[in-house]
Amino acid sequence: MADGEKLIPINIEEEMKSAYIDYSMSVIVSRALPDVRDGLKPVHRRVLFGMHELGVRSNSSHKKSARIVGEVLGKYHPHGDTSVYDTMVRMAQEWSLRYMLVDGQGNFGSIDGDSPAAMRYTEARMRKIADDMLADIDKETVDHQLNFDDSLKEPTVLPTRVPNLLVNGASGIAVGMATNMPPHNLSEVVDGTVAYIDNNEIEIDELITHIKAPDFPTGGIIYGYDGVKEAFHTGRGRVKIRAKASFEEVQGRECIVVTEIPYQVNKADMIKKTADLVNDKKIEGISNIRDESDRNGMRIVYILKRDAIPNIVLNMLYKYTALQSSFSVNNIALVNGRPQLLNVKEMIHHFVEHRHEVVVRRTQFELKKAEDRAHILEGLIIASDNIDEVIAIIRASNNADEARNNLIERFKLSEIQAKAIVEMRLRQLTGLEQDKLRTEYDEIMLLIADLKDILDKKERRMQIIKDELLEVKEKYGDERRSVINVAGGDLSMEDMIPDEQVVITISHAGYIKRTPLTEYKTQNRGGVGQKASSTRNEDFLEHLFVGTNHQYMLFFTQKGKCFWMRVFEIPEGSRTSKGRAIQNLINIEQDDSVKAFICTQDLKDEDYINAHYVIMATKKGVVKKTSLEQYSRPRQNGINAITVRDGDELLEAKLTTGTSQIFLGLKSGKAIRFEESKTRPMGRNASGVRGVTLANDEDEVIGMVSVHNFEEEILVVSEKGYGKRSSIEDYRVTNRGGKGVKTISVTDKTGGLVAIKNVTDSDDLMIINKSGIAIRMSVEDLRVMGRATQGVRLINIKGNDSIAAVAKVMKDEDDLEESEILDIEVNTEGATEVDDTEEKDGTEIDNPDTEE
Secondary structure, eight states, rough: TTTTTTOOOOOOOHHHHHHHHHHHHHHIIIIISBBTOOOOOHHHHHHHHHHHHHHHHTTTTEEEHHHHHHHHHHHOOSSSSHHHHHHHHHTTTTTTTOSSSSEEOOOOOTTTTOOOOOOTTTTTEEEEHHHHHTTTTTOOOSSSEOTTTTSSSSSSSSOOOOOOOHOOOEEEOOSSSSOOOOOOHHHHHHHHHHHHOTTTOOOOOTTTTTTSSOOTOHHHHHHHHHHHHHHHHHEEEEEEOOOOEEEEETTEEEEEEEEEEEEOOOHHHHHHHHHHHHHHHOSSSSEEEEEEBBBTTTEEEEOTTTOOOOOHHHHHHHHHHHTTEEEEEEEEEETTTEEEEEHOOOOOOOHHHHHHHHHHHHHHHHHHHHHHHHHHHHHHHHHHHHHHHHHHHHOOOOSSHHHHHHHHHHHHHHHHHHHHHHTTOGGGGHHHHHHHHHHHHHHHHHHHHHHHHHHHOHHHHHHHHHHHHHHHHHOOOOOSSOOOEEEEOOGGGGGGGGOOOEEEEEEEEEEEEEEEEEGOOOOTTTTOEEEEOOOOTTEEEEEEEEEEEEEEEEEETSSSEEEEEEEEGSOBTTTTOOOGGGGGGGGGTTOOEEEEEEEESSSHHHHHHHHHHEEEEEEESEEEEGGGGGGSOOOOTTEOOOOTTTTEEEEEEEEEOSSOEEEEEEETTEEEEEEGGGGOOTTTTTOOOOOOOOOSTOOOOOEOOOOOOTTSSOOOOOOOOEEEEEEGGGSSOHHHHSOOESOOOOTTTTTTEEEEEETTTEEEEEEEEEEEEEEEEEEEGGGGGOTOOEEEOOOOOOOOEEEEEEEEEEEOOOOOSSOOOOOOTTTOOOBOOOGGHHHGGGGOOOTTTTOO
């Protein structure tokens, strides 16, 4: 250690604490947080003041950015040149600031995140609105402080006429706190501020009628209003922003076209991430993405696949990409040098207080100037009234000081007045100039009286603030860019999709689609039908079902598994399209196939799911009942619905309320009717109990009906197009497990039974045969017949064709035209699981030969 040096031990913990507190306070006060009065951080303020001092105003020519940055660095901002240039660049970007403060010339970057050109290549000047932020700065309206080397003075705040904090917002990360303020529309902010000036007790709810919501430079849709309201009331909130999208057809393909994206979203990054999601199969339905943005505006085009539903794809984009993002409002600003969380009324209050102080200080400055000038004019007027004597005194004096003293002594003048008289020009001795002096003096006395009146009366000062604000609105106010969707919020996907009724068809090879019911027209009985679907070779439509878009779809496979889907998730197809393979929609095994479907209402409604059952029937005559609640929690790979025995397969599943009666129809032309209550509810893994005894090994169950309205009739359809309806009362109630009674006379002409339905006169029938021909007819055209008859011809069958599926359609009473609405058989009653032990119960057999 050198001579004279000594070690001073210090506590490192205390030293770290004090050093870090100093640093954090410096970051909070001098770097990251904006001042509540002018809405600027120190670096922004210094850039604008530096440009003002350099004379680079809105009415001057552009100057090289490097020169402006050098000016700000050398005089006011002792940090890196990058921070200063980046700040200036941001103030010139239309996608960053709602109202730009700098007018840039050259490459100032892009919304795709491209860097601006180096400062030696770009030029800048202030915009007119920035001039208004610095107006009156030379009139001692704001306090100044010494710069970093105490050689110059810089303003501590700008005397802004623009409520910049609300209008342009701010964001910054300090130590232990951050700020994130959204921009707002200038016209709305001025209206809100004026309303506050008129009534300082105004409620925030009333302010919101003026300042409706944030207004982002990139536009977009503010989705939901709760977050906005919370932010206005508390200073914190979450504002959801969505891109502005529309549907277009481009070269025959459906496209989603985005013209505005959320604030602070990098367009190029967003497109790249979306493409990655599409490649990873996280978002389905997009075949290509094109960025067609140019100098005329933004245009991002998502080209959809042919079977994609635009609404669903758009919702997926909102869900998984930055097309929907949220802005977390956190209104922290410096109030008297201390960080404070502010609501909208407090921000307006502090701005108005600042403007009031500026007006007072400006008026005091102008009053002092006016009084000084009036004082000089009084002296000049005395001199002009006594001009000969004044000239004589000046001529008789040896020097200027003597002349001044002699004048002071003779006319009782002040030093300043005497100096002004001595320095007076000869032309001021003309009569015209003397008149001018008196006129100017009269005017200045009026001005002094007016300025004193302003200082005496607060209401006059407030009126001046209002007038200047309205002038700012007149000059810079514009229309909102961000649209407000008040009804938005956490809308689910189905809210975007109309709840139309649709026909769902599944082909033998497992292709599924949904088609709006309106594509099918009613024909008379015996018609040939219209083409319903183009299927592949040897494929045919095997199932036809009717539902509405918002319902839940349960798929039951022949192996006894259950899968879960929303109806609107089934791809839409035209009447003639073949649809999508079911394997692509649900994780079904290769050797399994869908056999039954149930459309239900909301599976999250506990009362609903506990009051309903699923009842199932297999080809071998087994039935089973299970509570719907057991199917309300779907799994990706499906869940077990029933344990199917060897050689059997699941045939039907119906939704019931537990009080209906069950009809099972057999291929041999028989049917059985029993009470649903005869089968007790079972778990999902049970295999069920016997529902009907088959006549022989060739026989099988072809359908199940659950009936709770006994005014309905039973309709049966045979393979070769014959059908009839019979009264329910023709079938007596027996125990389950019996052999059943004859329901149609089966002959070679009619073919075996293929369908059994419960119908009323208000129903229509839709029949589809294996070649894809569909026909729709009214049930009321069919008369009620006895059980044992063979029925009437419903559809003309050509060649070896036969009926594949029959569905029931309900007419819409409100629409007497041809577009009837299909009513899905949702009211089928619940099936429950069955133990093998129950199989031997209730096997009473009805006399198979009993006929009418």
